[in-house]
Amino acid sequence: MSTLEIDRVRKSYGSLEVLKEVSISIDTGDFLVLLGPSGCGKSTLLNMIAGLETISGGEIRIAGRVVNDLSPKDRDIAMVFQSYALYPTMTVSQNIQFGMKIRGVPKAERAKAVQAAADMLQITHLLERKPSQLSGGQRQRVAMGRAIVRQPRLFLFDEPLSNLDAKLRVDMRTEIKRLHARLGTTIVYVTHDQIEAMTLATRVAVMKGGVVQQLDEPQTVYDRPANVYVARFVGSPSMNVIPGTLRVEGDKVMAVIEVQNRPPATISGIGLSRDAAARYAGRPVLVGIRPELFSVANGQPGTITVDIDVVEPTGPDTLAVFQLGGVEVTARLPPKQVEAGTATMLAVDTSKLVLFDPATENLIK
Template identity: 70%
Template structure:
């Protein structure tokens, strides 16, 4: 187990810059998720940490050791790939033991480590099978077992659940969470799935275009996204971004936006006095999470319901506001299409963004 520090890291292929001044630090035992769409640079960053890609500029430190020029085998890491990367002619036991065998670890010690990993991952009955006899989830367990027996300073996971169906992804997510809790290991995990990021991470780095857009605890990323991109990328349904304006006021800040059914005014917005003075009377982007809306006859937001989408435990309501489509997450059977209604909003949860820079206003 070890700390990880990524300082001013850049990666370029000729004139094409893939990573731009990446700065991330995590403590021993933390679970870092690199989150973003395809092409954002997250896998390239993981490969740089692993030593599979050369760095253009900056430093990578694992446990306070600069590893820029260190070979992958000397970095004391273990990597779990999306494709499992198992040897098809070997049994599960042989796959798990293979790395230890190459390093000259005695047979008895190999057997003990393999048995412990199998018990931890609940695959004792699979040790004598070949990979072709296993399901996708079982193969991923074997790949994790092979990593565990190395007792590395750092575990690296490269989209390990992408090839699994929805139910298996949920099951394996739980296994990885349980593994982290048992081992207390330092993990870096790459994914494009924001649910995986929210459920697994102690820290999330949301990436776009080779730049970290927001780095912090998952709840902070969800509640106080650094910009509009993060607000829309994290959350399902995404945060509503509604064009509106900050009202000039001597009291607590208020915002207003238009709906086809009339003007909505939200009072008691959380905002610093300096920001309130600077943006008073100006246009802003109003960020509201779908679950922070509730049906209320006395609510501040008049709406005409355009679409109702029942999901079972709740219902998604779609209506227009500020010239854009807005989604509210309500109790089941809350309302009907075409109905004129009023919604209340948890104003203490509202986030404001600058309409030009799209950066959060504090």
């Protein structure tokens, strides 16, 4: 059963259209991440689901019920804000149970719910402290505890980790993933951080300019991006998108790419449907290669000889930068295998190589 259905939803501020007929459906227990840069419309969409923003067109349904005109308190949702939104004069315990108290939940039931949430989030020892006495990570746990005790049908997270330092972000990602596994709840989570999206989501909606560019499982978004925008936005370093020409010889599909100061390189073994191969044979294409698909060649055929411009050691691996097809390309290689200023033979794993149409920038299938 779908817990959340967003059906052709639009949002306009006068003549400015912020969301353009967005349609998303997620099932009970899904963890949906709305991913995109600032201004793409992801937070506006979350606020519309929560009832904090009005809808210009379309429908939002929670558990089959249209909620367009319902107030936030009647939508059976709980929201965790970027700023935590804790009451500074209340203790942690009072903050967690405040919503329950307003709804008239008996004191004994409130106390039981607070204790259960505190145990789950490991904040029992903080229950009598005020928010000013807590670290950023502890405040975020309190905000999550306040959401948990409501037992909502839908949890909404608005960039909850953006105010935390790098170490705390990693820790809190783990906590949120553990929380989702324990409760089996449905979550909609807004972030611009692709690592959060890849590690937390069961489904990712990549957004740009108020339009969902791709909605799919995280690994599919990474391996088979719907277009060049998604390819470059998801992944760090991002996917290399290299101009080339498609060549077809019988059943063999190859991409021919110009190499700086060297003869053109041919990448063979590209998987492409017969129809697509026929349509694009002899035509320009954009070749999408993730940095980790490169490896230092050990005499195997089909290699590319390149001149390494820059080497960036990161510890577990090395990023090598060079030119292909007139653009800068990055390869992720094991440490100490290449040096700047040297010619190096590289092989390409074509099992996950993808092609894009240069005109539409959409994936060629």
